[in-house]
Amino acid sequence: MNIAEKVYCRVFQFGFKLAIPVLPYRNPEVLNSVERILEMLKEKKIERVMLVTDGVVRSLGITKHLEELLGRKGFTAVVYDRVQSNPTVRIVEEARQLYLQKDCQALIGFGGGSSMDTAKAVGALIARPKSNLEDLGGILRIWKKTPLTIAIPTTAGTGSETTVAAVVVDEESGHKYALMDFPLIPDAAVLDPETTLTLPPRVTAGTGMDTLAHAVEAYIGRSTTKQTRREALRCVRLVFGNLERAVKNGSDRKARRNMLRASYLGGAAFTVSYVGYAHAVSHSLSGKYNVPHGETTAILLPYVLEAYGTTIYPQLKALAIAAGVAHMDTEEALAAQSFIRAVWELNRRIGIGTKIPELKKEDIAKLARLAAAEGNPVYPVPVLYGAKELERFYYDVLEEGGTRA
Ligand SMILES: [Fe+2]
Structure with missing residues (x-):
């Protein structure tokens, strides 16, 4: 993405961020x-x-x-x-x-x-x-x-x-x-x-990781508020504490209740603070191949977090503490990497893979353009990518591998 496009995106996002306090956001009553x-x-x-x-x-x-x-x-x-x-x-x-x-x-x-x-x-x-x-x-x-x-x-x-x-x-x-x-x-x-309670393990896993992605993408973005940061951290804590239990024992009511609460908090965080490229890329894939949104987002999330690099290390440290994989005194880089590793690990433990078999190499350029059109300028992502740069995430999840853009 060139400088002019980046400036346009950031100005657009800043305008929306300024408007947050005057917009009629509200949280639904919980029954x-x-x-x-x-x-x-x-x-x-x-x-x-x-x-x-x-x-x-x-x-x-x-x-x-x-x-x-x-x-x-x-x-x-x-x-x-x-x-x-x-x-x-x-x-x-x-x-x-x-x-x-x-x-x-x-x-x-x-x-x-x-x-x-x-x-x-x-x-x-x-x-x-x-x-x-x-x-x-x-x-x-x-x-x-x-x-x-x-x-x-x-x-x-x-x-x-x-x-x-x-x-x-x-x-x-x-x-x-x-x-x-x-x-x-x-x-x-x-x-x-x-x-x-009757939700099958695979759906529980995919939708649960989607919830995690909502909180994480909202938290690392540039349009957070004190409230959405708090909601996102609480969501992350609940997902790491309950998702695996809900997947492995569907009738665990406490885990199920906590995951519903996590979903609510993740939704509340991202409806104000937006999601990011894991979602934009995932939407292009689920639209094209009709693959479950939660699963594709779960697979993409750690790749996207790795790509952002040190820019998001402070946020990743806070997320790592919420996830229970780091402490306040853990060194920032170590904590950040621990969080990304924890996402990979959680995916693995609940049966989510690292590739998207339906993806075809010849579709990548078009899908990346769709993802760029969804993400830019709206999503206040920590690092901006144009369509060409977004292609790297498709190659990351391509079963046969391939050359990154
Ligand atoms: Fe989602």
Whole structure:
């Protein structure tokens, strides 16, 4: 990246950083069990709600308790259970039609990031009935209050339960884009370990490392606040203390609860302080090959941290202390390297590899351009890279190896 581009990126990021204190960021109210939803609905005088979920979560019986509870207590629960792993414009539109037909008053996104994002996107269309999703894509395009939205994550997690974003895919063009505005932050998030107990180890591992990446990328970036630094460190502490246990013993309720808390904190940190290139590169890969976002991000994270070098050593030392692999008096370089090693090690212990087999060498240049377009100028990364420089990360994770750019 040339000097002029770097200056442009940094000025852009500085402008957004200055705006943080005046922007209406808020954290969703935390509800510790699904039962608490009833009190909230009563308080808001809401009688008809729409549950947005996917067929797998519903067939596993995870939504059953809430559906029955709502019915027993006299609420009408309309269920939309056709969410797919990358929510499409058609899915969101279908869910919106059902919401309007049944005269619903609130949304409950119940599932992984896709179900929560679908509920949030439906909320955006309800708030802006004359717009389509494409019009609402990008930053600050909604500007109107959405219906009451409650997020119930069944993975820990994408952080969608706390963020300003909802990601959708246009199935015709293949274009994946995010709606990002403050009304999309859910009003409440239910962090109930019962909803994550059936999550398979591989998904637990990938989504858990995604959570770690949210906290780490937010923390090492240049737009942190005292609060997001605190949230990120708490998230890192929880992931290192609980993820391996949650992967190896899915019914460990305490580990599951702590991972839900970690996901919430990681989401709260990155929705204010952004993610970085591990995410930008990962998004380009998951869009192209439909590989799980959490896993690809987990694989990329240590490579990206190594590439930044000594610039981020002070931050890495703080993260190493939070992870329990260094002390205050550990020498900075040693602590920083210990943290990166701890990420490699955690990946290995929970079954995450070091390469992405789906990646094809001939796609790298195009994917790197997509990653650069996502990251620059928005992500306040510690070291700026253009598309050509970002290619190195694809070669890092290329199974067959190859020459770095
Ligand atoms: Fe992520």
